Amino acid sequence: MNPLFILPLLGYNFGDVAPVMSAATIETHYTKHAQAYFDNLNRLVPGTEWDNASGKRSLEDIAREATTGPIAQNAGQAWNHVMFFEQFRPASQPNQPSDDLLALINQSFGSLEGLRAEFKQAATSLFGSGWVWLVMGASEHANTTSGDRRLFIQKCYNDDNPLRHGLQPILVADVWEHAYYLDYRNRRGDYIDNLWQAINWQVIADRL
Secondary structure (H helix, E strand, C coil): CCCCCCCCCCCCCHHHHCCCCCHHHHHHHHHHHHHHHHHHHHHHCCCCCCCCCCCCCCHHHHHHHCCCHHHHHHHHHHHHHHHHHCCECCCCCCCCCCHHHHHHHHHHHCCHHHHHHHHHHHHHHCCCCEEEEEEEECCHHHCCCCCCCEEEEEEEECCCCHHHHCCEEEEEEECCHHHCHHHHCCCHHHHHHHHHHHECHHHHHHHC
16 A cells, blocks of 8 residues: 655755764654654554545645644654755755845845854754744744734744744754754754755745
8 A cells, every 4th residue: 555645755865964964864864753754644644534545635734734633743743854854955065045035034134144043042942852944924023014024933842833823934953852963962053053054045945
């Protein structure tokens, strides 16, 4: 029986993101942790209201609409991991945001350095396990007028994600310990500092 949900293939090799994340970290994170959420979801969903056998329920649908229970937990984590892994490129091929994306970053954070600083503060202050997102949306956090859409930082705990809050996810850092502990031990801040070296800014722009 074919699985309902399949973890997408990486667009790079396990070792390509080193030294930002080692081959061992990427391989373990992708093949063990991320895959487990897909395996669980494929076991839990059949026969429920979330069964996408008819093609009407995507992983994103479930990650957005299911908010409690094992299906919500595994769908949220599965979708979050897809967003995490697809945003990287080999660290040896650094790139920069496009002019349009950089202008939006400057409007929202003052500069790319301002984005990095605020993102790191959110990541290091998140207590326990979760995700830190760069999102698009109307929010008081961005000090915007009502209805104005800008980029801002959102912290999500456990399996939560911006979709459940009506926000558009742009970029994400996994701050569960399995994402960085092999390489950084308890130095979450160093992990966040280095993560930018492997970001594929074209993917980030496409998400807008």
